[in-house]
Amino acid sequence: MVKPRKQMAEVAMYSPGKPVEELQRELGLSHVIKMASNENPYGSSPKARDAMVEEMKNIHYYPEVTAPVLAEKLSRHLGAPADTFIFGNGSDEIIRMLTRTYVNPGDEAVMAKVTFPRYKTNVIIEGGIPVEVAMKEGTHDLTAMREALTPRTKMIFVCNPNNPTGTIIGKEELLHFLESVPSDVLVVLDEAYYEYVHTDDYLESLDYLDRFENLIVLRTFSKVYGMASVRVGYGITQPAVVQELLKGKEPFNVNRLAQAGAVAALDDDDFLRDTKRKNEHGRLYLESAFQKMGLSSFPTHTNFIMVDVKQEAEKIHHRLLEQGIIIRPGHVMGYPTMIRVTIGKKEENEKFIQALENVLKKQGQ
Ligand SMILES: Cc1ncc(COP(=O)(O)O)c(C=O)c1O
Known part of the structure; x- marks a missing residue:
């Protein structure tokens, strides 16, 4: 057997929720409600879908390496120069590019415990050391x-709003933190x-990119834009950082359909306004x-909620699955009595509450 790099022993494969099709087959149900992956239950913009269909005629060409049309468009949209954008096959890939480019074996990367798991995985793969810092009430x-920063710290991940808890950090607090981080430590927001x-x-972080040259902000088209399977995420940072990330990037990482969409x-x-309004309801x-129901949840600023069901999350997860509802049990994230549920459509939310009550x-009993 060929031996993988030793750090692979510490890495587990990403565990996605059960696919809808598999559960439908298993339970013989015609309809399954997926509230597990924080997708947009209202689909995606018809304009985006039309553009992707139109772009089909060009799929025999490689895509543009730096997605310049998308960079220009986002630049106008967000008021940041086009050369401050880096695109990935989802923001997942930007996280990987960051650790690939900046984390040496033995470097430390500070992150919250519990937060988005890909930070830790990618740091470990590069031979870095994840330093997980306990949270306060989610x-x-x-x-x-x-306080966890040491001379060996290379990177800090701040997930705002945080997945899986949905909570945010106040404006002043985050600004104060950014001011306190040494400029040779990269802050991944x-x-x-x-x-x-x-x-x-909530801090409008893009206003601070000039002030903090060690800051990179990550955003995605997977959530509110409803394009999770198309895979487009981006980072906004100093042009010099973009140039470093481009060196290790797969040249054709964001395909033509994704860029056009x-x-x-x-x-x-x-579409955006409608999604936000319905999500808020x-x-x-x-x-x-x-x-x-007497259950407490973390205050969320996302399209999901983490709620304490005061019973073993794993069991509740299975009981809900039997009723055709997929949620994310908290025990896999360090919250043994909590579940994370994606905010669905009105009827999905109602069915979920009914099922949870049962x-x-x-x-x-
Ligand atoms: C906090 C956070 N960051 C990044 C991602 C990755 O998103 P994508 O790769 O689809 O852009 C997710 C997806 O769930 C997330 O919750």
């Missing part, structure tokens, strides 16, 4: 994260759920239902 403890944030107490998605304000409905009643 929120990043930035003071403790600052992952804003995959940026568009869902519903408070003014993302450009068109930016023209569909209606869903959030309020679920939060009030949880409250009526399951909790039965478990309690």
